[in-house]
Amino acid sequence: MNLSQAKPALRSIALTALLSAASMGAIAQAEKPQYGGTLNIGMVYVTLSPLSWDPADWAWKFGQDTGLMYEQLFAADLNKSIRKGGKHAFVADSWLPSDAIRGELAESWKTMDNPFRVEVKLRKGVMFPEKPGVMKARELVADDVVYSFTRLDKSPKKVPTYFDHVDKVEAKDKHTVLFTFKNYNAEWDYRFGWGYYSSIVPKEVTEAGAGNWKNANGTGPFMLSDYVQGNAVTFSKNNQYWDKEQIAGQPYKMPFVDKIVYRTIKDEASYLTALRTAKLDVLEGIRWSAVEELKKNAPGLKWKRSVDTGGTFVAMRVDTKPFDDIRVRQALNMAVNKQEIVQQYYGGNAVLFGYPMHPDYAGYYETLDQMPVAAQDLFKYNPDKAKALLAEAGLAKGFSFKVQVCSCSPDHMDLLPLVAAYLDKVNVKMEIQPMEYGAFLSAMTTKTNAAGYLMRNGHTNPTTSIRKSFVTKQTWNPSQYSDPEMDKRMAATYLERDESKRQLLIKLMTRDIVEKAPYIWLPTPIGYSAWWPWVKNYDGELRAGSERPGPIHARMWVDQTMKKKMGF
The missing domain is CATH 3.40.190.10 (Periplasmic binding protein-like II)
Structure with a gap:
């Protein structure tokens, strides 16, 4: 055994002894x-x-x-x-x-x-x-x-x-x-x-x-x-x-x-x-x-495991064709096998529905089975229904669009080609454009981002998660979503002092926004920290x-x- 081989072995022996001592109470709490x-x-x-x-x-x-x-x-x-x-x-x-x-x-x-x-x-x-x-x-x-x-x-x-x-x-x-x-x-x-x-x-x-x-x-x-x-x-x-x-x-x-x-x-x-x-x-x-x-x-x-505090999605610009048509946006959601992504891509280390509300937001978060049926359908793999919706929207032959992604994220660089492969099966082609973070962020903040934009966006907190992403002209709104009624509801939520009432308002807005599908909603991964x-x-x-x-x-x-x- 050479020196480089011996060091890890010695460390392992030392570690075993230390952990054993700790388990016996030798290290005070x-x-x-x-x-x-x-x-x-x-x-x-x-x-x-x-x-x-x-x-x-x-x-x-x-x-x-x-x-x-x-x-x-x-x-x-x-x-x-x-x-x-x-x-x-x-x-x-x-x-x-x-x-x-x-x-x-x-x-x-x-x-x-x-x-x-x-x-x-x-x-x-x-x-x-x-x-x-x-x-x-x-x-x-x-x-x-x-x-x-x-x-x-x-x-x-x-x-x-x-x-x-x-x-x-x-x-x-x-x-x-x-x-x-x-x-x-x-x-x-x-x-x-x-x-x-x-x-x-x-x-x-x-x-x-x-x-x-x-x-x-x-x-x-x-x-x-x-x-x-x-x-x-x-x-x-x-x-x-x-x-x-x-x-x-x-x-x-x-x-x-x-x-x-x-x-x-x-x-x-x-x-x-x-x-x-x-x-x-x-x-x-x-x-x-x-x-x-x-x-x-x-x-x-030592390890800590937790559901990621950011949601992963492909934003679709609702101010551009064909994404101004809700049928197209819903079709692309149904075309992606999200359950398979959870099991195969993430090895089970993801939750199917963890955004825009985080599972930790007690009182604000609702499970997928509490969502309206139309929202639940967006998380079920149904390529036939996707093709039918595209045909209804006049896109039976499919279409192509550009999707920007940050090269800074190994996860996203691996994930996006998988999403593209699912969409390809319903005749929708992705042109993937990797970008350095500065240019990627600037594209969103200046509202010049492409029709498709894969990102991880922090939940932030229950009210901000809806406000920053779906209120008109907000900085962190890559889908350029705009609905005057949603804007009014959000403003009313901020004025509400009773948290239980705010929770109900946020739940109802979350249901609506999930169903209207400005994003291809993707699973929320589980992350780890170690020290x-x-x-x-x-x-x-x-x-x-x-x-x-x-x-x-x-x-x-x-x-x-x-x-x-x-x-x-």
Whole structure:
């Protein structure tokens, strides 16, 4: 046996001994945190570099890329996690249940009526650290919140209607911010609180150039210290950070590790190898097809399994022929054998019906058998009915159309040819156009996307899932769906304060939109996360706000002794 062969064997022996000791109770459940070391993390979107360092660009990945550095008014209460005896997994892309929200920069808040207002009291003594050439160290104040909101609101890249409910935001004193609304909005805390674009960025950073990573500076537990596009984002400990983590009833100063590196690895085989060889401590997004091999070759890994928080579909532009005809859209759904995709393509690691509502959305989600029959029929393989509908629409000889797909997704690059093969059987031809992510995203946001557009779109939360995808002229509406009646129903839902009534409204809209088939509805895959056992204070939680893992990662530490004993 040579040295390269011996190392894995020694690691396996060490791992077996460690796991045996753990099972006998040799490793205490409430471990004392260790400080120091580096965490290398492959996040959910490990193939994508940061899209922007400036929140005013309204880039959806902003919270994921900067959440260790920029903080928000609210975040997930991670003490309510399953790991800590709570009931929440914290994997949803942008869904914080009302019983699991804590103040981050907000120390407290209260709502008032006539008109509807929210008064937020900020924590005192929270500091922006010094950033040479950008700003001196100073305290976070209410004016920073007002400035951050106003800059977002005035951005030409703002999502349409996003802040239409806001009348004004003002600093009442140094640590008090008052939000006054034109009307109640069921998403007020999401839209500017723990949402995608809610980060508090100081004026000094924007004046220096918020788009330049070298100028970035926030109140969070880490500071951005290096960035190599297509490779890594490196964060270093902020020694002035204000928060503490309670472990076994004792407060500990955060953060625990000295550095966190978010790796960008575009090739699937490469990031799987990086995890297996412990060049990654955590990999948050793993396809089902890689799990068995990883478990065999890296048996020490710990795992979390969950239904993907994004829906997969082929959007069909309803403003172009022939997709302006509902019969055509329904026909293409019936032409695709979705049950076979679940069993054969995903190996059973998918749910047939998991979008636009997520199965985790208790009270909002309905199973497929609760849907109208016409909606259920779209998930049954029926090529004969598909051909009949196409004939009724005057397309008995079929047609062809272009479908754009992002080359950044190995899953989608494999899946789309399979969908094309099903459609070919009913004389519908796909021209597949792979695109780099920047061009792919731009096509949708500028509404120049092709008639077909295969994408994964995050559920976000129950109300936004319908609003962003099916309300007229919304940014994330690749089918260009437009129905004035649907727009009115959505507006009424946001005004409804009673959640049980909102749930009913969302259920009815979901039924209608599924039946009208602006998409070829595809199965929702089940994804996996994995991490090495030396990563502590963690159980596969993914998000503490909108695509924001920062508060989760900041609470993790590395058991250096265990890592060394395992041969890494």
